Amino acid sequence: MLRSLFTLLGLSLVLLIGCRPEEAVKTGNLNLRFSTDTVYLDTVFSTIGSSTYQLKVYNNANQTVRVNEIRLDSIGSPFRVNINGTPATRLNDVEILPKDSIYIFIEVTAGIVGSANQMLVTDKLLFVGNEGTQSVDLVTLAQDAILHKPTNFIALGPANNPTLIPYSIIDCNTSWNASRPHVVYGYAVVDSACALDILPGANIHFHSNSGLWIFNDAVLNVAQGAFPGQGDSVTFSSDRLEPGFENASGQWGGALGGIYISQRARARINNAVIKNATTGLRVDSAVFNDQLTISNSYILNCSRTGLFAGYSAIDARNLVVANTGLYSFYAFGGSYEFRHCTFANYWSGSTRQEPAVLLTNFFEFTNASGSLQRIVRDINQAYFGNCIIYGNNEQEFALAKDDAGQLNFQFNHALLKLNNDAEERGFNINDPEFTQVDVNLLVDFVNVSQNNYQLDSNSQAVDQGNSTDGFLLNSDILGNGRNFNGLPDLGAYERQYSN
Numbered sequence: 001m002l003r004s005l006f007t008l009l010g011l012s013l014v015l016l017i018g019c020r021p022e023e024a025v026k027t028g029n030l031n032l033r034f035s036t037d038t039v040y041l042d043t044v045f046s047t048i049g050s051s052t053y054q055l056k057v058y059n060n061a062n063q064t065v066r067v068n069e070i071r072l073d074s075i076g077s078p079f080r081v082n083i084n085g086t087p088a089t090r091l092n093d094v095e096i097l098p099k100d101s102i103y104i105f106i107e108v109t110a111g112i113v114g115s116a117n118q119m120l121v122t123d124k125l126l127f128v129g130n131e132g133t134q135s136v137d138l139v140t141l142a143q144d145a146i147l148h149k150p151t152n153f154i155a156l157g158p159a160n161n162p163t164l165i166p167y168s169i170i171d172c173n174t175s176w177n178a179s180r181p182h183v184v185y186g187y188a189v190v191d192s193a194c195a196l197d198i199l200p201g202a203n204i205h206f207h208s209n210s211g212l213w214i215f216n217d218a219v220l221n222v223a224q225g226a227f228p229g230q231g232d233s234v235t236f237s238s239d240r241l242e243p244g245f246e247n248a249s250g251q252w253g254g255a256l257g258g259i260y261i262s263q264r265a266r267a268r269i270n271n272a273v274i275k276n277a278t279t280g281l282r283v284d285s286a287v288f289n290d291q292l293t294i295s296n297s298y299i300l301n302c303s304r305t306g307l308f309a310g311y312s313a314i315d316a317r318n319l320v321v322a323n324t325g326l327y328s329f330y331a332f333g334g335s336y337e338f339r340h341c342t343f344a345n346y347w348s349g350s351t352r353q354e355p356a357v358l359l360t361n362f363f364e365f366t367n368a369s370g371s372l373q374r375i376v377r378d379i380n381q382a383y384f385g386n387c388i389i390y391g392n393n394e395q396e397f398a399l400a401k402d403d404a405g406q407l408n409f410q411f412n413h414a415l416l417k418l419n420n421d422a423e424e425r426g427f428n429i430n431d432p433e434f435t436q437v438d439v440n441l442l443v444d445f446v447n448v449s450q451n452n453y454q455l456d457s458n459s460q461a462v463d464q465g466n467s468t469d470g471f472l473l474n475s476d477i478l479g480n481g482r483n484f485n486g487l488p489d490l491g492a493y494e495r496q497y498s499n
Helices: 002-019 469-473
Strands: 038-045 055-058 064-072 079-083 091-096 102-110 117-130 130-145 146-148 152-156 163-169 175-176 183-184 187-190 195-198 203-206 211-214 219-220 234-238 259-261 266-270 272-275 279-282 290-304 307-324 330-339 342-345 357-361 361-367 372-376 379-391 395-399 412-416 434-439 443-449 452-455
Touching: 038 055, 038 102, 055 091, 064 079, 079 117, 091 102, 102 117, 102 130, 203 211, 211 219, 259 266, 279 290, 330 469, 357 379, 379 469
Parallel strands: 038 130, 146 183, 163 187, 175 195, 183 203, 187 211, 195 219, 203 234, 211 259, 219 266, 234 272, 259 279, 266 290, 272 290, 279 307, 290 307, 307 330, 307 342, 330 357, 330 379, 342 379, 357 395, 379 412, 412 434
Antiparallel strands: 055 102, 064 091, 064 117, 079 102, 117 130, 152 163, 361 372, 443 452
């Protein structure tokens, strides 16, 4: 009897489940909600695809919504969409469960802009129901660019594990101006005995693992004759134009670094901003005593080293090197003159053990047989006049010397961040290499988080420079006179104020 009762209850339960009505599906007035009513894709280069942007579509109703069709409004639209995992320009009968949502991913590849400097590119994403249509606007700006894509590659390193470097050769003795940006894939090479002139206001963009290679006997000229502070700097940065990448480090620069000045090559860089690379500027194996001259320029946000010098010859004036993952300036051998330069390293992307500035006359490496080898190269001179070396580490200037070689340096008025223990840091500021050097005083930069290294009102670097180096330059990195209110200030900026 009990078994019959359980059987009857079971059959009743099956019948109840089998007879439940289908869940209602809403197909009329959709009443969807969107994470935004307009998707703004940031400026893109013509013929180059954008990053992917995300739109979230919400169903706030208590029943499933069926969208008859989701589609782009324009035939042949430059936009591309992926609707909840399905790439398509249109998709029919898309269901969104009650109190649920779906994702739509959006990209764009704009066509040739033509004569206009920039062109507005728009479309709509339509959500079609039985009783009406909702839409989301898609908007981007497109600009034409001159593309440099690799045509060959070179293999460097050991034969059993070479590093392949893609490259293209720039036309000999050419100029890049500000009319259109240049976008580089791989390395753009200035070949032997050729010159590349980059004119004031030009914008040079690099794809990931890309850079500019100045080859033997070639010359790079950047903004020659331009006066600082006029807003016509040449900018070297990545090809990611979204705001989230504006100051993101490590976006470009391959195995050779970002801008690579190789043996027997020369570079004259003025009014430049080099930012967001791995290593910003690499200068190697000098043959000439003027391998690199750089003035009124910035090297910022490099994930490794801002200015890497491997036995090179550099003359730098009004230079800011800041916010780098390893060194702001690393020198292995060579000859250097820095006047009114600011090395400021407040890197926060990871733990940094290295000082902002390191001078060394030796390099150690493990050879193919596993043995440790050391190469010694003299630092013939390293002069720092009216400079600042500061940051968030306890020690921001360091020396590493092999007594088999020379390591000659001189500070003539400077503000340094140093460990207070002279024995631990390996040198004493009372040594003859240091003239009028202040240690660990208040530098008071305006805003290091925004890479603003101007001197604020409490800075103890104001009026602390020597007049010889100060008046040799006439103006600071912004074009302000160096003779303001008496003695020149330390670093690349001259504070403009009255007592």
